[in-house]
Amino acid sequence: MAKRGYHHGNLRQALVDAALELITDKGPTGFTLSEAAKQAGVTPAAVYRHFEGREDLIAEAARQGYEIFADLMEYAYQSGQPSALAAFEATGRAYLAFARRHPGHYIAMFESGISVNRTAGLAAAAQRSKDVLEQAAADLSQHIPADKRPPASMFSAHVWAMSHGVVELFARNAPGRVSPFPPEDLLETGIGIYLRGLGLVPPDG
Amino acid sequence: MAKRGYHHGNLRQALVDAALELITDKGPTGFTLSEAAKQAGVTPAAVYRHFEGREDLIAEAARQGYEIFADLMEYAYQSGQPSALAAFEATGRAYLAFARRHPGHYIAMFESGISVNRTAGLAAAAQRSKDVLEQAAADLSQHIPADKRPPASMFSAHVWAMSHGVVELFARNAPGRVSPFPPEDLLETGIGIYLRGLGLVPPDG
DNA sequence: TGTACATCAGTGAACGCGCGTTCACTGATGTAC
DNA sequence: TGTACATCAGTGAACGCGCGTTCACTGATGTAC
Numbered sequence: 375m376a377k378r379g380y381h382h383g384n385l386r387q388a389l390v391d392a393a394l395e396l397i398t399d400k401g402p403t404g405f406t407l408s409e410a411a412k413q414a415g416v417t418p419a420a421v422y423r424h425f426e427g428r429e430d431l432i433a434e435a436a437r438q439g440y441e442i443f444a445d446l447m448e449y450a451y452q453s454g455q456p457s458a459l460a461a462f463e464a465t466g467r468a469y470l471a472f473a474r475r476h477p478g479h480y481i482a483m484f485e486s487g488i489s490v491n492r493t494a495g496l497a498a499a500a501q502r503s504k505d506v507l508e509q510a511a512a513d514l515s516q517h518i519p520a521d522k523r524p525p526a527s528m529f530s531a532h533v534w535a536m537s538h539g540v541v542e543l544f545a546r547n548a549p550g551r552v553s554p555f556p557p558e559d560l561l562e563t564g565i566g567i568y569l570r571g572l573g574l575v576p577p578d579g
Numbered sequence: 580m581a582k583r584g585y586h587h588g589n590l591r592q593a594l595v596d597a598a599l600e601l602i603t604d605k606g607p608t609g610f611t612l613s614e615a616a617k618q619a620g621v622t623p624a625a626v627y628r629h630f631e632g633r634e635d636l637i638a639e640a641a642r643q644g645y646e647i648f649a650d651l652m653e654y655a656y657q658s659g660q661p662s663a664l665a666a667f668e669a670t671g672r673a674y675l676a677f678a679r680r681h682p683g684h685y686i687a688m689f690e691s692g693i694s695v696n697r698t699a700g701l702a703a704a705a706q707r708s709k710d711v712l713e714q715a716a717a718d719l720s721q722h723i724p725a726d727k728r729p730p731a732s733m734f735s736a737h738v739w740a741m742s743h744g745v746v747e748l749f750a751r752n753a754p755g756r757v758s759p760f761p762p763e764d765l766l767e768t769g770i771g772i773y774l775r776g777l778g779l780v781p782p783d784g
Numbered sequence: 785t786g787t788a789c790a791t792c793a794g795t796g797a798a799c800g801c802g803c804g805t806t807c808a809c810t811g812a813t814g815t816a817c
Numbered sequence: 818t819g820t821a822c823a824t825c826a827g828t829g830a831a832c833g834c835g836c837g838t839t840c841a842c843t844g845a846t847g848t849a850c
Contacts, residue, residue: 381812381826401692403608407804418804420827428804484747485690487606490756524768527759531749532741532769538748539740542689551695554732563729564737564773571776586793586845612837623837625794633837 386424388414393435394478402486407431432482433492439479440499446472447506458513459574465510466533466565470558473541484538507534518572529572536564591629593619598640599683607691612636637687638697644684645704651677652711663718664779670715671738671770675763678746689743712739723777734777741769 382388392413396405407428411418425431450468454461473480482488483500490500511530515523540561544553553560569575587593597618601610612633616623630636655673659666678685687693688705695705716735720728745766749758758765774780 385826403692406802408802417828419806419829422805423826487608524772528765528768531759531765532772535744535748535765535769536737536741537744539742539744542747543740543743544736554730554736560733560736560740563733564740567729567737567776568769568773569776571772571774573782577778590793611835613835622795624796624839627838628793 382414382416382420385414385416385420389416389421389424389431390435390438393431394476394482396478397432397435397481397486398478402432402481405432429488429492432486433488433496435479436482436486436488436490437493437496437499439476439483440496440503442476442479443472443483444499444503444506447503447510451506451510458510458517459569462510462514462569463562463565465507466537466561467558469534469537470541470545470561473545477546480541504530514574515572517574522573524572532568533565536568537561540564587619587621587625590619590621590625594621594626594629594636595640595643598636599681599687601683602637602640602686602691603683607637607686610637634693634697637691638693638701640684641687641691641693641695642698642701642704644681644688645701645708647681647684648677648688649704649708649711652708652715656711656715663715663722664774667715667719667774668767668770670712671742671766672763674739674742675746675750675766678750682751685746709735719779720777722779727778729777737773738770741773742766745769 389410392410393405396409396413407421408418410431411421421427421431425434446468447465450464451461454464488496491497507530508526511533512526515526515529540557543551544555544560545557566575570577594615597615598610601614601618612626613623615636616626626632626636630639651673652670655669656666659669693701696702712735713731716738717731720731720734745762748756749760749765750762771780775782
């Protein structure tokens with residue numbers, strides 16, 4: 375936290391935080407190790423006490439992102455129980471909320487080019503996120519007759535794709551691109567129509 | 580094309596092509612003006628005869644991308660007429676085909692951070708693309724009762740978002756992320772379910 | 785057809801910069817007795 | 818409680834690099850007469 379003299383105290387996390395801030399402001403491109411070090415009040419060389427290098431630092435930012443992401447979605451999912459539909463919709467909202475509240479993490483996770491398999495911790499966190507989404511989809515698809523039910527993984531991939539698309543195209547202040555609608559509305563209506571297509575909400579819902 | 584001695588012949592386009600190749604291989608981050616010049620067989624300084632600088636070169640790549648994109652989608656749209664549904668579906672397929680066949684353009688357009696308003700030509704081309712999508716959506720939504728019809732721009736935004744999401748998450752060989760289904764199938768089924776939700780295809784379609 | 789000249793599209797050297805990374809080091813902290 | 822010492826987390830200087838950009842230049846091309 376606060377510097378205490380020569381030794382920093384919690385430099386590792388301070389560097390991750392600085393990286394997240396820089397990534398938020400300048401994209402994964404603009405982020406530099408040196409600047410992150412500077413922002414943490416430390417020499418670039420000090421970074422190497424805690425990380426293998428630039429990429430390793432980004433990977434840790436992404437890992438923490440997946441942990442928060444999974445936690446948020448898991449919590450949303452729980453909070454909607456026992457209604458599969460409510461749980462599912464809460465999970466969708468949590469997705470967008472995460473992207474909004476943690477842009478640096480989101481970018482590190484999805485736009486930095488870091489492989490999800492770079493470290494075991496990162497891979498595990500990513501898998502957990504995916505599992506939550508799939509679980510919500512699987513619960514909900516119980517309510518579809520088995521013969522016309524898409525695989526839960528496809529179901530969740532659709533929803534994930536639309537969510538991600540909305541974030542990338544309309545939620546980020548994409549330079550010059552103006553969203554015709556609030557992203558939250560766009561996503562909610564989009565998912566709503568999709569669920570109606572699966573017969574999961576009434577035609578007039 | 581082929582160099583003819585001192586003067587290149589068509590350096591401007593050669594630079595754009597080199598940029599596209601580099602962007603495809605290394606992302607917008609990895610692309611450097613110097614390398615593009617080298618690949619075109621020319622000194623970095625020569626680039627400044629044709630472009631204002633690095634960003635300007637990327638913007639031109641994006642502009643050409645939007646032109647191709649709009650052309651492809653327009654053609655697909657026409658080819659599906661007079662059926663609004665067929666036209667719409669063809670347009671959706673054209674979207675994914677474009678992203679696959681022209682990855683460099685796609686990245687320059689959507690991931691490079693270049694503002695769509697950077698040049699008039701770029702803005703115009705982008706607008707044209709958007710218009711084609713919205714036209715296809717508007718045609719199709721004629722078939723929905725007016726009182727339960729979403730605005731065409733919202734309709735097209737949904738479809739665009741899902742398309743973009745599928746491209747980004749599952750079509751690009753995202754490092755470490757494995758697509759559970761062929762992206763084409765994913766998108767086609769996803770859009771199909773969405774259209775069913777709008778009452779545009781029969782429940783058993 | 786030949787010559788003089790203007791225009792144009794490149795060259796190549798140089799610049800200042802910030803990058804990621806390495807290294808030997810040193811000051812601060814923690815521990816054993 | 819005090820001292821000696823090991824460990825640890827930083828420093829700061831240096832590196833080689835490739836970047837984007839500028840500049841005065843020159844060789845090739847095109848045009849007028």
